[in-house]
Amino acid sequence: MDQDIECVIVGGPQHGTVFNHAWAASSTKPLGLSTRDGELCLAAARRQDSVHTRYLLLHPQATGAQFLTMLVA
Numbered sequence: 001m002d003q004d005i006e007c008v009i010v011g012g013p014q015h016g017t018v019f020n021h022a023w024a025a026s027s028t029k030p031l032g033l034s035t036r037d038g039e040l041c042l043a044a045a046r047r048q049d050s051v052h053t054r055y056l057l058l059h060p061q062a063t064g065a066q067f068l069t070m071l072v073a
Helices: 064-072
Strands: 002-010 018-024 032-034 040-048 053-058
Touching: 002 040, 002 064, 040 064, 053 064
Parallel strands: 002 053
Antiparallel strands: 002 018, 032 040, 040 053
16 A cells, blocks of 8 residues: 655755655565656655654765754755
8 A cells, every 4th residue: 555655865866855755665665766867866864753754865965964954854
């Protein structure tokens, strides 16, 4: 069964873009997507607070600073 999860792209031209993505929890494929520039962004972390869970999808051009900023934002 698909579930809607909230994702944010870290790095690249779409840095900071937040969107909902349908994903089957039983899938054997990693969570990821292709951005407008054709690069594959894969889930690198999950951030959870009392309201929601957000997955961080890491773009190959992402910097460490961008990733750390999104982890705490």
